[in-house]
Amino acid sequence: xxxxxxxxxxxxxxxxxxxxxxxxxxxxxxxxxxxxxxxxxxxxxxxxxxxxxxxxxxxxxxxxxxxxxxxxxxxxxxxxxxxxxxxxxxxxxxxxxxxxxxxxxxxxxxxxxxxxxxxxxxxxxxxxxxxxxxxxxxxxxxxxxxxxxxxxxxxxxxxxxxxxxxxxxxxxxxxxxxxxxxxxxxxxxxxxxxxxxxxxxxxxxxxxxxxxxxxxxxxxxxxxxxxxxxxxxxxxxxxxxxxxxxxxxxxxxxxxxxxxxxxxxxxxxxxxxxxxxxxxxxxxxxxxxxxxxxxxxxxxxxxxxxxxxxxxxxxxxxxxxxxxxxxxxx
Numbered sequence: 001x002x003x004x005x006x007x008x009x010x011x012x013x014x015x016x017x018x019x020x021x022x023x024x025x026x027x028x029x030x031x032x033x034x035x036x037x038x039x040x041x042x043x044x045x046x047x048x049x050x051x052x053x054x055x056x057x058x059x060x061x062x063x064x065x066x067x068x069x070x071x072x073x074x075x076x077x078x079x080x081x082x083x084x085x086x087x088x089x090x091x092x093x094x095x096x097x098x099x100x101x102x103x104x105x106x107x108x109x110x111x112x113x114x115x116x117x118x119x120x121x122x123x124x125x126x127x128x129x130x131x132x133x134x135x136x137x138x139x140x141x142x143x144x145x146x147x148x149x150x151x152x153x154x155x156x157x158x159x160x161x162x163x164x165x166x167x168x169x170x171x172x173x174x175x176x177x178x179x180x181x182x183x184x185x186x187x188x189x190x191x192x193x194x195x196x197x198x199x200x201x202x203x204x205x206x207x208x209x210x211x212x213x214x215x216x217x218x219x220x221x222x223x224x225x226x227x228x229x230x231x232x233x234x235x236x237x238x239x240x241x242x243x244x245x246x247x248x249x250x251x252x253x254x255x256x257x258x259x260x261x262x263x264x265x266x267x268x269x270x271x272x273x274x275x276x277x278x279x280x281x282x283x284x285x286x287x288x289x290x291x292x293x294x295x296x297x298x299x300x301x302x303x304x305x306x307x308x309x310x311x312x313x314x315x316x317x318x319x320x321x322x323x324x325x326x327x328x329x330x
Contacts (some may be wrong), residue, residue: 002069005098005194005203009130014188014207017102023201025069025097028307031061032315033093033100035231035259037108037143054231058254060089062319067304069201076198083160087196091158094194095143098205103188105145105152106291106311109224112140116220120180129189129210131165132172139177141189144217146224148288151181153189163193163204172208180216222280225287228311229269232261244314256318262298264290265312 002023010017034057064075064086075086099105111117119140145152155171157163163171171191178186193204226233237249243258244250250260268287274280291312298308307315 003197003200003202005102005205007102007205007207009206009208010188011207011209014103017205021102023069023094023203025094025101025201026302026304026307027061027065027067027069028305028315028317029097029101030065030069030090030093031058031257031317032259032307032309032313033096034058034061034089035253035315036228036309036311036313037092037096037110054253054259057089058257060086061093064090065196065201071196071198075196087158087160089158090196091192091194092142092156094158094201094203095154095156095192098192098203099143099145099152099154100310103145103152104295104310105147105150106288106309107146107224107228108143108154109146109228110142111144111217111219111224114219114223114227116218116223118218120216120218129172129176130208131169132176132208132210133166133169135173135177135214139174141175141178144181146221148285148292150187151184153178153181153186155191157191157193159193159195160197162195162202168193168206172206172210176210177214178217179214182218182221183216220280222274222284225269225284229261229266231259232266233270237261237266243316243318248314250314256320258314258316258318260314260316262290262294262312262314264294 002025004020005023006020007017035054064072066072078086096108099108141153142156143154145154153175155174157171168191175189175191188207190205190207195202232250235251237251240248240250240258240260244260247263248260249263249266250258253259265287268283268290274283291310295310298310301308305317
């Protein structure tokens with residue numbers, strides 16, 4: 001089975017996260033997270049990598065992680081530079097899983113990929129979080145987590161070894177550089193590290209105290225929502241009653257792997273572009289209200305093969321077992 005994720009130094013309403021707990025993610029969860037995070041823009045990813053990127057990400061999870069989230073022989077035989085790239089992607093996926101599963105954050109986004117994103121400037125030195133190194137003037141964190149009434153900051157690292165003190169300090173410096181998101185102070189600013197091992201994945205998530213100074217980022221949250229659901233908004237979807245159940249649409253992304261979305265969520269995110277700021281806010285709120293209302297229903301569907309997200313998406317992995325280990329020469 002997978003290892004532990006240790007969260008520490010959270011305060012206030014998030015102090016309950018300060019525990020060492022089992023990583024309960026399944027491989028289906030990691031596949032869904034790989035499909036959700038990564039490139040800031042899905043269209044940009046297709047232009048740079050190709051339309052088969054979704055199949056590549058699905059294959060990456062099944063090729064390099066077994067069902068207990070232990071690294072496979074194929075991962076361990078990669079060259080070091082190859083391991084770095086794979087660890088980077090899987091680290092982001094585990095960060096996404098932690099944000100959704102442990103913090104109930106439905107959206108984790110690269111705001112750098114949004115057209116409406118603007119970054120403020122700060123001429124003053126940025127006081128950092130406890131244990132952080134001073135961030136560079138152009139330092140930016142990886143992700144913004146968005147709940148209906150909360151904003152969070154994440155710097156994500158995927159590794160094969162536990163992070164050094166300097167690596168932790170640098171990551172904390174990156175999240176220290178952001179003081180406000182759309183005018184609101186972030187509820188948390190986390191550095192996340194997930195280590196990929198033959199004995200099972202391990203995680204370390206820290207959010208030490210620190211002054212809320214630095215730069216501010218602003219972006220249109222309606223654009224964020226449509227960007228998060230771009231896979232379904234940009235492609236053709238079909239009903240999947242036998243696979244995903246009634247009320248879901250999507251498509252098969254690989255043999256035996258299906259990616260779907262709640263019809264009600266997709267309907268709220270689709271349609272004509274809102275004409276005014278107030279209409280954009282109203283449509284945004286509608287999506288969050290659907291997600292809040294159906295959150296319990298989503299969670300109840302979770303199995304080893306079925307991965308429901310608090311964002312209304314659903315990943316079903318019907319492939320039998322994993323890849324067969326290489327036969328050793330005798």
